[in-house]
Amino acid sequence: MSGTDLLLWFFAAAALGGGVLMLVARHPMRVALALISSMISLAGIYAVLGVHVIAVFQVLIYVGAVMVFMVYVIMLLDVRDPSFLERYGRVVVPAVALAAVLAAALAVAAGSGRIMTAEELALFHDAPVATSFGVQPFSAEFLDQYWLHFELTSVLLLAAVVAAIAVIRTGRRRDG
Amino acid sequence: MDRTQLLLWLSFALFSLGFVGVMIRRNALVMLMCMELMLNGVILSLVTFAERSAMLSGAVLVFLVFVVAAAEIAIAIPIVLLLARRRRTLDVGAWSELRG
């Protein structure tokens, strides 16, 4: 196994571990930290793959904005919330069981060729990387072909800002 | 198994873990975080395919997904906060107005 593969396996394990920790941890802060570690591992995977742009954006946007916001909110909250003490909802056992069964079934199906035939599976093997996923080619492609989408995202963000303000004002009005 | 298969399995695993987390955790914020985990799993598979087929448009799509995720979390968390303030708890078991 080459070095990149080893790295890949390492990051994959880390991401998986972070995910499992998320399910098990009691304090939301620990859950948040587990998620952050998962995301950083994913960013690592992207970097190993050579998709540097996405790796950077993963860390910047997801970890740097989303998770930071989440951590702020968690810090604002009361420790004595009953949900801290009682982690799991009522469906924990049947849900986990069913999910396990489903996962196993899918795994077997995928492996045995029932979901896809061998030729189609063969397509999922490696292919040489032809393009570079650097910032320059990325932004050229983005602003060239997907200009409309860019504008639409700005509209979406505007809507999000308006919604956030509306939510705050509603909240404020309700609390008098 | 080679790289692509590994990454796809990982993506599936992250997605399932996130889904199970949504189902079993009682804290609303933790549920949101598990949803983020699901999203990450999907993004991983998207990136894998984009890299494999050497298409930049895949990367662009991933970027757009980031934007949407950010907007979504920006709204979801205040909503959860407001709900929590009403009931003075973050427990999703407290909210059952949709019953019946």
Place this chain on the structure above:
Amino acid sequence: MNLLTLIVVLPLTGFLLNGLLGPRLGKSFVTVVGCGLPVLAFLATIRAFGQLDGAAGLALVESAYTWAVVGDFSFDIAFYFDRLSALMTLIVTGVGSLIHIYSTGYMKDDPSYARYFAYLNLFLFFMLLLVLGRSLLVCFVGWEGVGLASYLLIGFWFEDPAKAAAGKKAFITNRVGDAGFLLGMFLIYYALGTLDFDAVNAAFQGPVPPAVSASLVGVLLFIGATGKSAQIPLHVWLPDAMAGPTPVSALIHAATMVTAGIFMVARMSPLYELSDTALGFIMVIGAITALFMGFLGMVQNDIKRVVAYSTLSQLGYMTVALGASAYSVAVFHLMTHAFFKALLFLAAGSVIIAVHHNQDIRYMGGLKKYMPITWITSLIGSLALIGTPFLSGFYSKESIIEAVKISHLPAAHLAYWAVLIGVFVTAFYSFRMYFLVFHGKERFHQGHAHGNEDDVHHDAHHGGTPHETPWVITGPLLALALPSLAIGYMTIEPMLFGDFFGSAIYVADRHPVMHELNQEFHGAVAMGLHAITTLPFWLAAAGVGLSAFFYLRRPDIPAAIQKRFAFVYSMLINKYWFDELYSAIFASGARLLGGTLWRRGDQNIIDGLVVNGSAHLVERFSRLVKAFQSGYIYHYAFAMLIGVFALVTWFARLN
């Protein structure tokens, strides 16, 4: 010229004019229109009869208009005038006109004068449709229509609930019979595809009989006749029908409507000739009616009821004659009966007016010297009824008795004894009535019995001596007395043994009744003289003698017999408890059925089970489904997982 249509339309016009304009235009208008139009119809009938005379075999057929066309069957209103319908039409319009004239006197003080004449004309219209109809359909329209007119006229004074109930009883009982008639009609149409009398009769006379059970059709049609002609078991309406005005009783329940059944059977003679079963059935019903209704006539105290039961009994005689395949004899008796029975009813009406609407014969008596014309015509009528030789009733009754004697049907033996005993009974009750009313002690100052019609005719001199009624009343009495005397003598030979009816009536060769009657017939005079040696004559004489003895000489004997045979008397007074039986079975049965259907069917099943039950079911089901809607997000997420699971399983199976 459309004579037949004219004959039918004239009374209809009278109905419309009197009904719509009568109350406004006054009594004279109503009288002129109400009486004049039937008289015109009678004259038109004579004219049509004259036109028919030349060709005894052919008939006049007129088509008025097409009522409906369904597929290839066309329902036409058409009229058919052969010897049989000619005779009936003459009776209907002739006797009808006389009764209309009588009514102007009888109903002169009634506030609903115009309505009365409107209904009477309406009745005439429907009766003419019945006898002149070319097809069973038109006949049936008339059939139903006379039932309607009868209902309207019986319940004429409907403010009295008892009278209204009598009208309803008549109509409903008729309807039961009509069901049989309809079924018979359906069968005929199904088998032959037509309802025209000439076509139907030709088919039944032909070499190949149609593919339908003649017995079944015959019995069904006769059930209709049972209702209309008041045979047992559908006779219960006729005595109650005396609630109507007396002229109505005379016209409808003596001369015309009740004879419709007899007419119909005679009209369908080819059909009945094919079936000895039907003929036997007819004969049995007729015999039973003739005898047992006669018994009831012996104990009645209401003058109109005596005559009503007499009518029932005589209708039984006509029916027996039909059963013996002597159709012409039955129609002959129908004709003579129309005259003397109408006479008896009208005379009864005259008496009722004279004694200020007391109808109980126990409070009459000795009226002979106060009302000579009424007395003598009553006597003539009664003599004709019992079959006094040379009078009209004698010829027709004797012929019936002879015909039954000759008949080979299995029921004929029973029927012969029934009609024979009936002669005695008839003589007894008719002369009981005659003696109690016109002879003996004068009892009309005693007793305060209220008649049926005293609400209408409020007389100033209540309790004065009776006197003869005006000419407008006694004139028709005289006019009817003449045919009661003579018409039998004059017409027996051409009608029974001549070719009067021609092809209108058909008798099959295996029923040689008319042949054998013909062989024994040696002329009307000889028949009259020969009567002294026959049994019926002596039976009738014995009846008259016994009633004279009981009611003139020794009135205590009837009272003693009544006490001694109290059960028999009670059975007769209660009319064999037919009304009670029907009330218990049909009326209570219908109520029970209705009640059960209401409680079980409507309340329990429909309301409870279906309507409320389905609501409960929905509620229970929704309660089940409600469990899935817990409101908890994680439950919803779990449901999504299950959905994914299901989909994956399905797709995996598909592969």
